[in-house]
Amino acid sequence: MNNVLEARDIVKSYQEGTVATPVLKGVSLILKRGEIVSLEGRSGSGKTTFLSIVGCILTPGGGRLAIDGQEIDMKRPRQLTATRKKSIGFVFQQFNLFPALSALENVEYALNIKGVKGREARRKAQEVLETVGLGERRNALPRDLSGGQKQRVAIARALAGNPSLLLADEPTANLDSQVGEQVLGMFRDLAKRDNRALLIVTHDPKVRSIADRVAKIEDGLLVGEG
Amino acid sequence: MVDLALKTLLHDKWRFAITLSGVAFAVTLVFVQLGLFMGLLGNASVTIRHLDADLWVIPKNTANVDFANTFPEAYLQRVRSIPGVARADNLIVYFMFMTLPSGARETVEVYAMEDFTRWNLPWHVEEGKLEDLRRGPYIFMDGSAEKRFGPFAVSDYREVQDRRLKIIGRTRDALSFTTTPLVFMDYRLAQSMNSQMLNGRTSYIVLKLAPGADLERVRSEIRRLLPYNDVRTRQEWAQRSENYWVESTGLGLNMYLTVFLGVLVGVVVVTQTLYTSTMEHIREYGTVKAIGGGNADIYRIIGKQALIAAVLGFAAGALQAYGVGMLVEKLGLRLTVPPIAIAATFAGAIVLCLAAAAISFYKVARIDPAIVFRS
Numbered sequence: 001m002n003n004v005l006e007a008r009d010i011v012k013s014y015q016e017g018t019v020a021t022p023v024l025k026g027v028s029l030i031l032k033r034g035e036i037v038s039l040e041g042r043s044g045s046g047k048t049t050f051l052s053i054v055g056c057i058l059t060p061g062g063g064r065l066a067i068d069g070q071e072i073d074m075k076r077p078r079q080l081t082a083t084r085k086k087s088i089g090f091v092f093q094q095f096n097l098f099p100a101l102s103a104l105e106n107v108e109y110a111l112n113i114k115g116v117k118g119r120e121a122r123r124k125a126q127e128v129l130e131t132v133g134l135g136e137r138r139n140a141l142p143r144d145l146s147g148g149q150k151q152r153v154a155i156a157r158a159l160a161g162n163p164s165l166l167l168a169d170e171p172t173a174n175l176d177s178q179v180g181e182q183v184l185g186m187f188r189d190l191a192k193r194d195n196r197a198l199l200i201v202t203h204d205p206k207v208r209s210i211a212d213r214v215a216k217i218e219d220g221l222l223v224g225e226g
Numbered sequence: 227m228v229d230l231a232l233k234t235l236l237h238d239k240w241r242f243a244i245t246l247s248g249v250a251f252a253v254t255l256v257f258v259q260l261g262l263f264m265g266l267l268g269n270a271s272v273t274i275r276h277l278d279a280d281l282w283v284i285p286k287n288t289a290n291v292d293f294a295n296t297f298p299e300a301y302l303q304r305v306r307s308i309p310g311v312a313r314a315d316n317l318i319v320y321f322m323f324m325t326l327p328s329g330a331r332e333t334v335e336v337y338a339m340e341d342f343t344r345w346n347l348p349w350h351v352e353e354g355k356l357e358d359l360r361r362g363p364y365i366f367m368d369g370s371a372e373k374r375f376g377p378f379a380v381s382d383y384r385e386v387q388d389r390r391l392k393i394i395g396r397t398r399d400a401l402s403f404t405t406t407p408l409v410f411m412d413y414r415l416a417q418s419m420n421s422q423m424l425n426g427r428t429s430y431i432v433l434k435l436a437p438g439a440d441l442e443r444v445r446s447e448i449r450r451l452l453p454y455n456d457v458r459t460r461q462e463w464a465q466r467s468e469n470y471w472v473e474s475t476g477l478g479l480n481m482y483l484t485v486f487l488g489v490l491v492g493v494v495v496v497t498q499t500l501y502t503s504t505m506e507h508i509r510e511y512g513t514v515k516a517i518g519g520g521n522a523d524i525y526r527i528i529g530k531q532a533l534i535a536a537v538l539g540f541a542a543g544a545l546q547a548y549g550v551g552m553l554v555e556k557l558g559l560r561l562t563v564p565p566i567a568i569a570a571t572f573a574g575a576i577v578l579c580l581a582a583a584a585i586s587f588y589k590v591a592r593i594d595p596a597i598v599f600r601s
Binding site: 051 | 227228230233234236237509510512513514515516517518519520523596598599600
């Protein structure tokens, strides 16, 4: 099974009072192992909504979704949680690190949630943190880290538990140009090294430099891939 | 296992301190109110509980131990004649006037018996020999009297009902709900002090059953022989004396109201701080869901924070109450909190905090998980 993500005819509307506003009008996207896709589009085009749906966070109005070959029944919250736990790693624009936890604990906690506990969790967290080059800063709290370092901790957290699908929402938006490039380079290396699929939602044209494909959403439809 | 609940709690020390103070305030208030209440109630029955009697023969419809009518002392012989009665004695409880060295007149509550030593009354003797009370115009006075009457020493003299009596002993913890100081004297001496009212009369008959005697049978026999008296067990009589003060003074209502208000304030403070904390960390809880956690994981975090607040808040509150207890003791009051009340308050603190967390649970269950993507 080569496809990590299969999203077909995904439809989503938001209800505002009695009016339903369609956001996604039938978006299909397939990601294979080791493939990096940049998903672009203007603000409000529906790209983050699409990311939320394929990340099993948001329930679509229609369409089919399969992750790691497993058909996802969106009406079963337990299956959604289990899929997030097992197969998906998120990287957010705002990093979303736990401010009370050190860099190491942020990664370790994600492992705990995924069922890895005790010394093994600590060892694995240390390993992943070293992979992103932050082994020395493991005891630092997020407030003591730079934006680039925070994003690297967030990437380490996303990698914890070895998910097959990485989903990143504007990962370079809060970073300066140079640090953004470093983070992207790291993304590419880590995705390719472990054969993970990586979907990056972005406005940043630099992401194209690491992407195998670029997809574009416009008015709720996937209008072009290249 | 990373303890996100504890670390988050300690990360925001001020908020945590406010939460703790809310719980501690409620616990302190409960302990102090309950303690004062129990302490005062204890005074209402302390002599009954310590006096080593199985049954009390009481003037009909007497409401509490302090305000007894009198009846003929010869009834004692009838009681002593009943099979199963090991021993019985008359006991006078009567208010009299004491003239202080300053010239002021104060009321004392006199307990008078022929032989105190057989009845464990008074139960804490600090100075003097109880047997000596029978030898002349002597009294024992409780140390608590110093608060109202000023300092006194054994071998001092005081005028009671205009008669000079020598203090030959000092007791401790013999108190009355009325706060009137207790004085112990010989039975015949007490009668002679107010012969018009007490000559040939007594306030109570106290009796001890023989081993194996049937209490109810003895009681019904006393009732048959003394139809114009009540007969109560020690527990019944203590309870009745306490209830009198609870019902007639509104003390119970006051206690319940204050405890209710304390608990209410505690609930409001804890609910508010937990809820604000939950709202401030809502993105983090969204992140917990995004990385594979469920509502149960978040409930565990908030629930654990509530439990930590309950346990530490209880400890802080108990400590404060202990401090208040030391303080009020200097004022002649006593905080009495029985172990069952401590356990109940602890359980109450936990229930209070979990109830306060319930609103946060409700909010978390409705988090829009897409919150993690918002900037």
